Structure formats: structure tokens, C-alpha cells
Amino acid sequence: MTSAPAFAPVPVPATEPPPLFAHARGDIDVSFEFFPPKTDPMNETLWRSIQMLEPLQPRFVSVTYGAGGSTRERTHQTVSRIVRETSLPAAAHLTCVDASKAEIDEIARAYWEAGVRHIVALRGDPPEEGRDYAPHPDGYTNAADLVAGLKKIAPFEISVACYPEVHPQADCPDSDLDNLKRKIDAGATRAISQFFFSADNFFRFRDRAAAAGIDAEIVPGILPVSNVAQTRKFAGLCGAAIPPWMDRMFEGLDALPAARQLIAATVAAELCGQLYAGGIRHFHFYTLNRAELAYAICHLLGVRAPCEAAEAIK
Numbered sequence: 001m002t003s004a005p006a007f008a009p010v011p012v013p014a015t016e017p018p019p020l021f022a023h024a025r026g027d028i029d030v031s032f033e034f035f036p037p038k039t040d041p042m043n044e045t046l047w048r049s050i051q052m053l054e055p056l057q058p059r060f061v062s063v064t065y066g067a068g069g070s071t072r073e074r075t076h077q078t079v080s081r082i083v084r085e086t087s088l089p090a091a092a093h094l095t096c097v098d099a100s101k102a103e104i105d106e107i108a109r110a111y112w113e114a115g116v117r118h119i120v121a122l123r124g125d126p127p128e129e130g131r132d133y134a135p136h137p138d139g140y141t142n143a144a145d146l147v148a149g150l151k152k153i154a155p156f157e158i159s160v161a162c163y164p165e166v167h168p169q170a171d172c173p174d175s176d177l178d179n180l181k182r183k184i185d186a187g188a189t190r191a192i193s194q195f196f197f198s199a200d201n202f203f204r205f206r207d208r209a210a211a212a213g214i215d216a217e218i219v220p221g222i223l224p225v226s227n228v229a230q231t232r233k234f235a236g237l238c239g240a241a242i243p244p245w246m247d248r249m250f251e252g253l254d255a256l257p258a259a260r261q262l263i264a265a266t267v268a269a270e271l272c273g274q275l276y277a278g279g280i281r282h283f284h285f286y287t288l289n290r291a292e293l294a295y296a297i298c299h300l301l302g303v304r305a306p307c308e309a310a311e312a313i314k
Helices: 042-054 072-085 101-113 145-151 173-185 200-210 228-239 244-249 257-277 290-302 308-311
Strands: 027-033 062-065 091-097 119-121 157-162 190-195 216-224 280-284
Touching: 027 042, 027 290, 042 190, 042 290, 072 101, 072 228, 091 101, 091 145, 101 145, 119 145, 145 157, 145 173, 145 244, 157 173, 173 190, 173 200, 173 290, 190 228, 190 280, 200 216, 200 257, 216 257, 244 257, 257 290, 280 290
Parallel strands: 027 062, 027 280, 062 091, 091 119, 119 157, 157 190, 190 216, 216 280
Antiparallel strands: none
């Protein structure tokens, strides 16, 4: 008599589901954010990153503006060099903090004369951490006011910020959404979100914005987690939630940078895949001036450099 098998066979599905990115169609636009370098080695790192990402033909690249305008000259120099030496459409960040309308208008005119046609208009953070924001007595009051002022200077394309998990200084989600609507109504082209780690949070925010009459494009901001401690600090400042599973995912990897990079790319790519499935076709990457993670995720999404450009990167 034949004995029964020790285990029951696992049924094989008739059709195996494809891998997450098996059918990436290359129908995605991307953009990248950089920050102005402080030292010569940091400048070399930035330009290696720009050269690596340029062949992906992003819609634009943006350069940040330090708290209180602390990087004003370096931001201008970096943006101007991108315009002169690359084919990339460059966007300059501009804030309201510690500057009069006359000073900001002068900066905007200088950007226009340098060939910059895109501004990321922000209220900005105070130069000292913990200090409350207060508008300059002769300045723009907030980002909506800044957008309206910029539109009087030149026909800039203007991006503004939005917060899927609510700006930490907002009274409530509704007032935060009202503020976004004022920026769009003032003439902004699109909103770029603060980074987040839950696709559901982004989709809920997008739906609430649509219900509030906001019909401008809302672009998700993606932060690949290359430095866990730094990401925790950023999240605390901007009100983004780091889910417990993500904390557990990076435990024990502080001394293993290569493993950390693999995990970071996997987590960010999974988020992008969920957003893609929900209809998102433009992703904005916070690169922290490092190109490898953003490049790898773009590759998974089907955003590819031409073969000759990819060979030149090696």
C-alpha cells in the first residue's frame, strides 16, 4: 500500500502575475531637484549627477534656495551654469524670507535675463530653526503673493509646494488646501508635493484637491532614502510620516551602504509603482545631489537614456 505524500502540492496559477515593472511603457516624465554645493568636492559630485541624469531628458531640474536666502548667489550660479552648459530646462527656487519685493523682483529679472523660464515659488523657512515665520515688512507675504508678483515681471512657468500630510504650521487640512488653491489661482502651473511614503496618503490628498476645485497638475515628490538619519530629520521638519515598517527595513544597515542603497531603491520603486498604477505619470525626485538611486528607479519605470548616452556615462 502506497503511503500518502508528506506534503500537499501547491497549486500553480494558470497565469503567473508579471513583475511590478515588467510592462513599464516609458510613458513617464521625471524631474530632479538639486541643491547648490558649498565646496569644490561637492560641486564635482553635483555635476557628475547632472551629467548622469541629463540623458534621461527630464521635464526640468530645480535648484533649491537656502533658508532666509542663504544660498542666493550659489543658487543663481548653479542655475545659470545649467542653462549655459546643458540641455536641461532649469528651475530656480525663490522664497519670500528676509527680502523686500524690490530685491526679489530684481532676482527674478536676473533669472529671466539669464534664460531661466521656470521658478519654484515658496514661502520659505526662517533662517534660524525654531523661529516663527514673519514676512519682511516690504516683502511678499506668502507664496501666493510671490506667485502673483512673479507673473507681473515675466511669463514664468511657476511650480509651488503642497503637503499630502499637511504643512506642519497649517491650522488644519482644509486651511492648508485653501492655501494651495490661492497659489494656483495666483498663476502657478503645478504643485510639487513634499515627500511621503504612503501612496494612499497622496491619492487621498489628490482627491481632496480635485474636490476643492484645484485642477492643476500635482506631482509627487519622491525621496529615495539614502541616509536614514537625515530622512528622519527631514520628515520631522516637514510633517512627513515614516511608517514603522520602513524604520524596521533599514535597521542594522548603518554600516552597510551598498545594502542600504538596494533597500532604498526597492522601497522607492515600489512606491512609484503604486503611484503609476493610480495614474501618476510625472515623478519629481529629491536627489540630494546623488544620481544613482534616481537613475535606477527611472530605469525600472521605463525612463531610459539613449544607448549612446548610457555608454558615455560609464
